[in-house]
Amino acid sequence: MIVEGAIVDLDGPRSGYVRFRGAEVVEVGKLGTESAHGSARKVHGIVVPPPVNGHTHLGDAVATREPPPGPLAPLVRPPDGWKFRLLAAASTADKIAAMALALDRMRREGTAATIDFREEGTEGVRLLRQASRRSGIRVVALGRPLQRPVVPSELAEVLKEADGIGLSSALEEPPESRTTVARACRAAHKLFGLHASENVREDPGTYLDPRPDLLVHLSEATEEDLRAVATSGATVAVCPRSNALFGKRPDLALLAKLSVPTILGTDNAMFHAPSIWRELEFAYVAARLGGRPVPPGFLVKAACLEPWKLLGEPEVARIQPGGSVRPIVVRLPADDPEYQLVSRTTEHLIVRPGTGSPRRRPG
Numbered sequence: 001m002i003v004e005g006a007i008v009d010l011d012g013p014r015s016g017y018v019r020f021r022g023a024e025v026v027e028v029g030k031l032g033t034e035s036a037h038g039s040a041r042k043v044h045g046i047v048v049p050p051p052v053n054g055h056t057h058l059g060d061a062v063a064t065r066e067p068p069p070g071p072l073a074p075l076v077r078p079p080d081g082w083k084f085r086l087l088a089a090a091s092t093a094d095k096i097a098a099m100a101l102a103l104d105r106m107r108r109e110g111t112a113a114t115i116d117f118r119e120e121g122t123e124g125v126r127l128l129r130q131a132s133r134r135s136g137i138r139v140v141a142l143g144r145p146l147q148r149p150v151v152p153s154e155l156a157e158v159l160k161e162a163d164g165i166g167l168s169s170a171l172e173e174p175p176e177s178r179t180t181v182a183r184a185c186r187a188a189h190k191l192f193g194l195h196a197s198e199n200v201r202e203d204p205g206t207y208l209d210p211r212p213d214l215l216v217h218l219s220e221a222t223e224e225d226l227r228a229v230a231t232s233g234a235t236v237a238v239c240p241r242s243n244a245l246f247g248k249r250p251d252l253a254l255l256a257k258l259s260v261p262t263i264l265g266t267d268n269a270m271f272h273a274p275s276i277w278r279e280l281e282f283a284y285v286a287a288r289l290g291g292r293p294v295p296p297g298f299l300v301k302a303a304c305l306e307p308w309k310l311l312g313e314p315e316v317a318r319i320q321p322g323g324s325v326r327p328i329v330v331r332l333p334a335d336d337p338e339y340q341l342v343s344r345t346t347e348h349l350i351v352r353p354g355t356g357s358p359r360r361r362p363g
C-alpha cells in the first residue's frame with residue numbers, strides 16, 4: 001500500500017508518500033519519487049505516529065451514569081469520594097470487563113498506548129494487566145500504594161507490577177510520602193507522576209519537589225508556575241474535557257509558548273470516552289472559545305509525538321522504515337495536515353496498515 005498525501009512527525013508536517021508492506025513502513029519520500037509499483041494500492045491521507053492517551057483512569061469505566069453535579073473534589077477524593085465508593089462496590093469481573101471495553105475502543109481508534117493512573121494498590125494494577133492482556137494496547141500502568149504512611153514493602157510490591165507510581169496530589173500526599181515514592185521510582189527506573197493545580201493553585205515548590213516525571217492538569221497554574229515547570233523538565237499531561245466539566249481550562253497557548261513538554265489525556269473514564277481524537281478537537285475548540293487559541297501542531301505533538309519521548313522511544317515519533325510501533329493513516333486531505341488531524345479525525349477515517357483494507361476505493 002502506498003499512502004500519498006502528508007506526513008506529520010518529529011520533523012514537522014510535510015507532503016510526501018509512505019509505502020507499507022503489511023504494517024511495516026518500507027519507503028518514505030517526496031511525492032512523485034516513489035519507486036513505482038503500478039500494482040500497489042494507493043490511499044490518499046496523512047501518515048502520523050500512533051497517538052498515546054497521556055492520562056487515563058480506566059478503572060473508572062465501571063461507572064456508567066452521569067456524575068452528580070457540583071465540584072470535583074468530593075467526587076474523586078481518595079479514599080472515600082464518590083468514585084472510590086463506586087470502585088469499592090464494583091465486582092472484580094465488572095471492573096476488568098469495563099477496562100477491557102475501554103481499551104478495545106482505544107485500539108479501534110488507532111491509539112497505541114495509554115498512561116493509566118491505577119488506584120487500588122497492587123491488586124488494581126493486576127486487574128488492569130488482566131484487562132489489557134489481549135487488547136493490543138500498551139498499558140503504562142502507574143499504580144498507587146494504599147497504606148499511609150507509605151510502607152516500603154507495599155510500595156515495592158506495587159512497583160514490581162507497575163511501570164511507576166501515580167499519586168493523587170501534593171495536597172493529599174505529604175512530602176515524606178512523595179519523597180519515599182519518588183526515590184523508589186528512580187531506583188527502579190520507573191515513572192513518578194502526580195496531579196497538580198487541578199482545582200486550586202498549588203505552589204510549584206510542593207509538586208516539583210521531589211521532581212516528578214509527569215504532572216497532570218496544571219489547569220490553575222500561573223505563568224510563573226509554568227515557567228518553573230518548564231525549567232524542571234517534567235512532562236505535563238493536560239485533560240481539557242475533564243477540566244471543562246468542572247469549569248476549568250488548562251492554558252494550552254501558554255504551555256505551547258513556554259515549550260513545556262505536553263501530552264494529552266482523557267482522564268477519568270467515568271466522565272469521558274477514552275478517545276484521544278475527541279480530546280484533540282475539544283482542546284482546539286475550547287482554546288479558541290476561551291480566547292487563547294493553541295496551534296494545532298502543538299496538539300498533534302501532544303497526542304502523537306511527545307508521549308513517545310516520555311516513554312523513552314522517540315524513534316516511534318519519526319516516520320521511517322522499520323521500527324516496532326507502526327504509524328497510522330488518516331484518510332483526510334493533505335493540506336494543513338495538523339489542522340485536519342485535530343479538527344476532523346474520526347474512527348472510520350483511520351487505516352491501520354496491515355490490519356485490513358480501507359473501506360473506500362482509492363481515489
Ligand SMILES: [Zn+2]
Nearest residue numbers: 117195216267
Ligand atoms: Zn487523573
